[in-house]
Amino acid sequence: MSELNRSSPSDLKVACSGCNLRELCLPFALSEADVERLDNIVSLRKNVARGQALFRHDAPFLGLYAVRTGFFKTSVPTGDGRDQVTGFQMAGEVLGLDGLGQERHACDAIALEDSQVCVIPYERMEDLSREFAGLQKQFLKIMSREIVRENSVMLLLGSMKADERVAAFLLNLTKRLQARGFSSSSVLLRMKREEIGSYLGLKLETISRAFSKLQEDGLIVVDQREIEIRDTAGLQRLVNSANC
Amino acid sequence: MSELNRSSPSDLKVACSGCNLRELCLPFALSEADVERLDNIVSLRKNVARGQALFRHDAPFLGLYAVRTGFFKTSVPTGDGRDQVTGFQMAGEVLGLDGLGQERHACDAIALEDSQVCVIPYERMEDLSREFAGLQKQFLKIMSREIVRENSVMLLLGSMKADERVAAFLLNLTKRLQARGFSSSSVLLRMKREEIGSYLGLKLETISRAFSKLQEDGLIVVDQREIEIRDTAGLQRLVNSANC
DNA sequence: CGAGGTGTTGAGATTTGTCAACCTACGTGG
DNA sequence: CCACGTAGGTTGACAAATCTCAACACCTCG
Numbered sequence: 199m200s201e202l203n204r205s206s207p208s209d210l211k212v213a214c215s216g217c218n219l220r221e222l223c224l225p226f227a228l229s230e231a232d233v234e235r236l237d238n239i240v241s242l243r244k245n246v247a248r249g250q251a252l253f254r255h256d257a258p259f260l261g262l263y264a265v266r267t268g269f270f271k272t273s274v275p276t277g278d279g280r281d282q283v284t285g286f287q288m289a290g291e292v293l294g295l296d297g298l299g300q301e302r303h304a305c306d307a308i309a310l311e312d313s314q315v316c317v318i319p320y321e322r323m324e325d326l327s328r329e330f331a332g333l334q335k336q337f338l339k340i341m342s343r344e345i346v347r348e349n350s351v352m353l354l355l356g357s358m359k360a361d362e363r364v365a366a367f368l369l370n371l372t373k374r375l376q377a378r379g380f381s382s383s384s385v386l387l388r389m390k391r392e393e394i395g396s397y398l399g400l401k402l403e404t405i406s407r408a409f410s411k412l413q414e415d416g417l418i419v420v421d422q423r424e425i426e427i428r429d430t431a432g433l434q435r436l437v438n439s440a441n442c
Numbered sequence: 443m444s445e446l447n448r449s450s451p452s453d454l455k456v457a458c459s460g461c462n463l464r465e466l467c468l469p470f471a472l473s474e475a476d477v478e479r480l481d482n483i484v485s486l487r488k489n490v491a492r493g494q495a496l497f498r499h500d501a502p503f504l505g506l507y508a509v510r511t512g513f514f515k516t517s518v519p520t521g522d523g524r525d526q527v528t529g530f531q532m533a534g535e536v537l538g539l540d541g542l543g544q545e546r547h548a549c550d551a552i553a554l555e556d557s558q559v560c561v562i563p564y565e566r567m568e569d570l571s572r573e574f575a576g577l578q579k580q581f582l583k584i585m586s587r588e589i590v591r592e593n594s595v596m597l598l599l600g601s602m603k604a605d606e607r608v609a610a611f612l613l614n615l616t617k618r619l620q621a622r623g624f625s626s627s628s629v630l631l632r633m634k635r636e637e638i639g640s641y642l643g644l645k646l647e648t649i650s651r652a653f654s655k656l657q658e659d660g661l662i663v664v665d666q667r668e669i670e671i672r673d674t675a676g677l678q679r680l681v682n683s684a685n686c
Numbered sequence: 687c688g689a690g691g692t693g694t695t696g697a698g699a700t701t702t703g704t705c706a707a708c709c710t711a712c713g714t715g716g
Numbered sequence: 717c718c719a720c721g722t723a724g725g726t727t728g729a730c731a732a733a734t735c736t737c738a739a740c741a742c743c744t745c746g
Contacts, residue, residue, distance in 0.1 A: 300590070341586065645734075
């Protein structure tokens with residue numbers, strides 16, 4: 199009945215050991231042997247259509263998910279029915295870490311395009327320690343990185359101006375896309391202005407104006423959701439100059 | 443030579459099993475047997491004087507710390523030498539989770555009063571999986587909770603007005619103090635207005651004005667760093683009404 | 687008693703939000 | 717294939733919130 203059920207849980211056999219995201223995803227820096235152990239834990243894939251939820255807040259925690267293809271946003275409810283976007287996730291990134299603590303999800307995860315995730319079922323995570331110490335530590339590392347990421351978002355939200363936030367947002371996106379082999383000078387945004395605004399703590403009109411401003415200054419070229427980066431160093435200077 | 447060295451690493455023998463913070467700290471919800479295993483991992487205490495750093499960003503990650511007595515702040519550098527405060531930690535709370543991922547700390551941890559922490563040395567964490575599956579999962583849970591906490595700070599920074607942020611801050615503090623057996627109607631702030639402002643993404647003058655405003659409205663009474671909560675429900679309404 | 691750190695308050699500047707109009711792209715149905 | 721409706725995006729004018737700068741008050745500590 200839930201939106202979750204409407205997605206198709208295709209029971210494809212997964213193999214981290216043969217995945218082209220190895221270097222970016224769960225297996226990063228793991229030994230060959232450890233990756234094979236991981237294969238036993240990550241056992242199936244799941245498709246999520248654009249607009250659908252992978253999970254919703256308050257839903258029981260069933261496991262972690264690694265994005266295989268596609269693009270997600272996570273958001274927390276504001277109490278009055280609206281949401282604040284807390285992150286955007288692309289291939290190789292992990293969703294659901296918020297749910298481990300209370301065995302219940304703290305945010306919604308919505309696909310911004312047709313996507314596919316690899317599933318790490320909660321009950322299999324019990325096997326982690328039995329499987330190998332290296333694997334268990336891997337999860338601690340992944341969570342630690344998420345904490346560091348959130349620290350940097352707090353920095354952004356707490357101390358940057360609108361233009362600086364947008365510049366930092368674009369640089370972060372292109373850096374992650376570049377690590378995945380995409381162009382670092384051109385981004386196709388998968389989210390709307392309103393979602394960027396929610397993530398950056400700004401209104402959609404302010405995002406729009408910031409894009410226009412950065413374009414006027416020759417740092418980027420905006421064509422709808424297609425952003426061309428003209429001056430990466432200039433954007434970086436803008437971010438660095440924050441709070442001076 | 444570092445400030446770290448100037449703190450006195452008193453080699454007291456620690457026993458989680460006999461600690462009065464059991465229910466709030468690392469051992470929460472662990473079995474008697476697991477807590478005894480934890481005793482083998484948490485092996486010493488360390489004093490940190492007011493104003494000193496427990497660790498600094500970029501320093502090698504040596505282990506996790508559980509606050510035993512005292513009060514800390516964590517902050518990340520903004521790039522221009524200044525810092526943004528990312529959290530305040532009191533007895534039973536864990537410091538250093540940010541360092542696991544890169545084996546290097548991402549933030550500074552500074553004592554706001556003379557404090558004592560229990561040390562979980564990094565090399566001992568290797569023993570976690572050998573010791574017991576329950577223990578390893580405990581750390582994942584603690585990290586997950588930190589992620590959820592940071593989510594809620596992002597929500598605060600991204601979508602609340604000054605008064606609402608301050609109200610949320612006070613409610614959060616009193617809730618945590620109450621869980622530790624302190625009065626929920628009176629708080630002695632351990633940090634200055636500037637640090638609250640940094641944490642909440644506001645300037646110190648705005649914090650001062652927000653306190654005055656909440657006092658005018660009869661919700662609190664302010665006397666320097668001593669805050670008396672007069673109307674918890676009123677503060678809660680203010681927080682809930684955010685974004686309406 | 688004086689100095690320095692911290693906190694409060696006011697006035698004006700700056701930034702962002704709000705509201706409204708308009709534009710563009712896209713999908714649907716005639 | 718075109719007309720139309722709708723969602724998303726841009727821009728302007730004004731309002732509201734916060735920041736900035738400055739003056740001053742208070743407290744602590746030597």
